[in-house]
Amino acid sequence: MSWFRRTEKGISTPTELKRETPDGLWYQCPECKNVVQTREHQQNAYTCPKCNYHDKIGSEAYFNLLFDEGKYTELDKDMISGDPLNFVDTKAYPARIKATVEKTGLKDACRTAYGKINGVDFTISCMDFGFIGGSMGSVVGEKIARGIDHALKKKTPFLMISKSGGARMMEAGFSLMQMAKTSAKLALLEEAKIPYISLLTDPTTGGVTASFAMLGDLNIAEPGSLIGFAGPRVIKETIGKDLPKGFQTAEFVLEHGFLDFIVDRKELKDKLSSVVTIMMQPS
Numbered sequence: 632m633s634w635f636r637r638t639e640k641g642i643s644t645p646t647e648l649k650r651e652t653p654d655g656l657w658y659q660c661p662e663c664k665n666v667v668q669t670r671e672h673q674q675n676a677y678t679c680p681k682c683n684y685h686d687k688i689g690s691e692a693y694f695n696l697l698f699d700e701g702k703y704t705e706l707d708k709d710m711i712s713g714d715p716l717n718f719v720d721t722k723a724y725p726a727r728i729k730a731t732v733e734k735t736g737l738k739d740a741c742r743t744a745y746g747k748i749n750g751v752d753f754t755i756s757c758m759d760f761g762f763i764g765g766s767m768g769s770v771v772g773e774k775i776a777r778g779i780d781h782a783l784k785k786k787t788p789f790l791m792i793s794k795s796g797g798a799r800m801m802e803a804g805f806s807l808m809q810m811a812k813t814s815a816k817l818a819l820l821e822e823a824k825i826p827y828i829s830l831l832t833d834p835t836t837g838g839v840t841a842s843f844a845m846l847g848d849l850n851i852a853e854p855g856s857l858i859g860f861a862g863p864r865v866i867k868e869t870i871g872k873d874l875p876k877g878f879q880t881a882e883f884v885l886e887h888g889f890l891d892f893i894v895d896r897k898e899l900k901d902k903l904s905s906v907v908t909i910m911m912q913p914s
């Protein structure tokens with residue numbers, strides 16, 4: 632009798648999925664399993680050269696990708712969440728925040744910065760999914776509101792890059808209030824005739840979809856992104872019907888009139904500078 636035996640069947644790894652190369656040097660596409668050098672993947676704006684799968688990236692990668700020479704100034708860098716409700720789930724909310732800050736190096740799920748995109752001044756707020764699922768709490772709302780204030784003051788177009796699971800349950804009502812707050816601030820941008828572009832990335836759901844993410848002068852999305860309000864299971868149970876194929880993908884949402892266009896991340900920078908140049912021409 633052998634000393635070790637596999638008790639469960641079906642857990643063997645096919646040869647093409649075995650990772651032989653060290654992490655950090657090679658990237659394997661989760662969609663088509665194609666393997667490329669991480670540097671090549673990065674130069675390709677973190678998209679797969681074979682199947683064009685858009686990898687999920689954070690604010691740092693977006694800022695470096697979009698701002699000229701990767702140069703930008705961050706606003707409200709050190710803003711950090713309070714604990715207005717003394718919330719405890721499996722751990723106390725402040726402890727969860729502290730652990731997430733240590734793990735991700737981020738202070739919350741949104742960062743705001745300004746700089747130039749192909750020579751055009753821009754203010755960008757970008758969400759980070761790595762921070763408690765990109766959930767929208769008071770800090771996210773406040774940073775977006777202040778980003779909009781900056782855009783108003785400097786008369787720069789405002790770009791919001793959303794990536795979120797929705798409201799932050801640990802802040803309950805305070806989280807939901809951010810929907811109204813950011814929407815009211817966006818109304819001021821509209822009054823001042825300053826362009827607001829909303830980029831929805833994978834995934835954009837819940838209260839974020841239901842507020843600032845869908846309020847752009849242009850609502851655009853990355854290919855293949857999941858975009859929705861409630862999850863498919865909840866909707867299926869509510870309407871008692873099977874959902875159509877491709878439901879809640881950017882392509883489906885575009886076809887049903889909720890998006891203006893889908894933009895390949897490799898073309899994002901040039902598209903942004905050219906659309907706002909057109910939008911800001913005096914009429």
Ligand SMILES: [Zn+2]
Binds near residue numbers: 664683
């Ligand atoms: Zn691929």
